[in-house]
Amino acid sequence: MLGPALSLIHTGQAPTRSALTRALDVTRATAGAVTAELEALGLITVDSRPAGGGRGRPSHRLAVNPDGPVVIAGQIHVDGLSVALAGLGGLLDPPVQRPLPAATDPVRMLRAVAQAGAELARASDRRCLGAALALPNPVTEPDGTALAALHFAWPSGTPVADLYDVEVGRADHGPRALDPLPTSIANDANLGALAEYRHGAGRGARHLLLVTSGHRGVGGALVIDGRLHTGSAGLALEVGHLTVDPLGRPCQCGNRGCLNAETDPDALFAAAGLTPDPDRPLLDQARELCRAAATDERARAAVEHVIDRLGLGLAGVANILNPDRVVLSGLHLDLLEAAPERLRAVVAERCLWGRSGRVPIVGAELAHSALVGAAELAWRPYLADPQSVAV
Ligand SMILES: [Zn+2]
Numbered sequence: 001m002l003g004p005a006l007s008l009i010h011t012g013q014a015p016t017r018s019a020l021t022r023a024l025d026v027t028r029a030t031a032g033a034v035t036a037e038l039e040a041l042g043l044i045t046v047d048s049r050p051a052g053g054g055r056g057r058p059s060h061r062l063a064v065n066p067d068g069p070v071v072i073a074g075q076i077h078v079d080g081l082s083v084a085l086a087g088l089g090g091l092l093d094p095p096v097q098r099p100l101p102a103a104t105d106p107v108r109m110l111r112a113v114a115q116a117g118a119e120l121a122r123a124s125d126r127r128c129l130g131a132a133l134a135l136p137n138p139v140t141e142p143d144g145t146a147l148a149a150l151h152f153a154w155p156s157g158t159p160v161a162d163l164y165d166v167e168v169g170r171a172d173h174g175p176r177a178l179d180p181l182p183t184s185i186a187n188d189a190n191l192g193a194l195a196e197y198r199h200g201a202g203r204g205a206r207h208l209l210l211v212t213s214g215h216r217g218v219g220g221a222l223v224i225d226g227r228l229h230t231g232s233a234g235l236a237l238e239v240g241h242l243t244v245d246p247l248g249r250p251c252q253c254g255n256r257g258c259l260n261a262e263t264d265p266d267a268l269f270a271a272a273g274l275t276p277d278p279d280r281p282l283l284d285q286a287r288e289l290c291r292a293a294a295t296d297e298r299a300r301a302a303v304e305h306v307i308d309r310l311g312l313g314l315a316g317v318a319n320i321l322n323p324d325r326v327v328l329s330g331l332h333l334d335l336l337e338a339a340p341e342r343l344r345a346v347v348a349e350r351c352l353w354g355r356s357g358r359v360p361i362v363g364a365e366l367a368h369s370a371l372v373g374a375a376e377l378a379w380r381p382y383l384a385d386p387q388s389v390a391v
Contacts, residue, residue: 001026002386005034009044009062010088010383011198017046017060035062041389042068043088043382064089069389070124071378072117072131072181073371075188076100076109078151078215079281083116084368085124086375090199095368096120104152106160111167118171128177129389131168132378134188134370135160136215141234144185148253151216161185178391184377189219189237190228191373192364196327197223199372200365205325211239211314214330214370215283217252217260218313222321244312259313263306265331272302283331290334303338310335311346318351318359329364336363 005020014020021031038044047061070085073092084095101112113133121128137149144161146154154160165183173181193210196202202210208223220239222229230236240260241253248257249267261267265286269276276285292299310332318326326347328336336343344361351359366372382389 001030001034002037003384005031006038006043006088006386007383009038010064010090010379011203012089014062017062020062035060038386039065041386043386043389044068064091066091067126069127069129070121071129071375072121073134073374073378074113074117074131075134075368075370075374076113077136077188077370079283081109081113081116082368082371083113083120084371084375085120085126085128086372086378087126088379090195090366090372090375092368092372092375093120095371106146106149106152106154106158106163107167109152110160110164111170114164114167114171117168118173121177122172122174124174125176128173128181129382130178130182130184130378131164132184132186132374133164134191134374135185136188136217136219138235138238139185139187141230147235182378182381184380186374186377187219187221187234188214188370188373190221190230191377192219192329192366192369193221193223193327193373194228194376195366195369195372196329196364197226198376200369201327201362202325205323207321207323208325208327209317209321209323210327210329210364211310211317211332212329212364213264213332215281216266217264218258218332220317222323239313239317242313242316244309244316248309259309262309263313263332263335267309268302268306268331271305272298274298286331287334290331290338293338303335304342307335307339307343308346311343312350314343314361315347315350318347323359326359326361327364328361329366329369333363336361 008014008023035046039046045063045065073084073086075082081098082095085093101108138147146158146160168183197208202208210221212219218240220237222237241258243257244262245257249261251258251261265282268286289299293303
């Protein structure tokens, strides 16, 4: 009962004790005992003051404890490292961004992100309970190796989960952190989908498909009834290598015209016949190009070119998976905003479900979904067993 109750409060589905009582289908006395225990564990606050004006029965508003424990959420991407502390409730402190270390071998990069996270934990007066990391390449389950880490030229099969655990274990997280600090690691698109499902544009969906182009390449993920569908070995939903143009641009995988190569920031610049500034983050520049489509003919044509290919890919995936919501993030969110009707029309044209009943295609809501998702991963054992925070 404690775990389901904390999950409901964590995801904003039980803002009051009466809502929690209904959601858990228990008596008021049971809900009262559960919330009292979660409060005693320091995880939530229970505010029994009247909501306003002093009238009516106290509503017992429930919230995650703003001074409660935190976890470290980290992300490695092509443009750098990001780390943030995160409490329950999907609440992320402002992320710290760092450039990639000069040497991008896995140990150096994992050490850099582990140490950046440890600095945040040392500087905080909140207790740190875990650390999790989002990576831009597929991560196998359950052994945690990186496959096809093409962006950094890491050897395929690099044991990233073990290496990250060693580097976190070596870092100094200060006196308030659990020691050893539990660690976990997963693919960034999977974590982004989990974050949007729990705290963003995916709330209430049953079969949520997320497609994203964060920095380079394209990722996909599927959440079914609250659980990530990761396939037999953690490698499901590699939508980036779906062919959308057999004669298209070369992909790092050796083929041509993959969604990866046709709908990421590089592809947008190529379609516009422009070269991005190598000294600025590529995603920021690609977003500017999307916004320029409102007034600039060349940008407009490039956006439409990329949207048509993205639509082909989305229709292909939707035909197979029949999602009830498609969430787009990264550059794909900007493409959707630049020409929403065109993208929806391309999908509907090719999609069996799109013609008969609409597939809702919406933009992601979270600014840092991979980090919020990494926090979800780190919180997972405590959401399953809230009493384990007491050890
Ligand atoms: Zn490919």
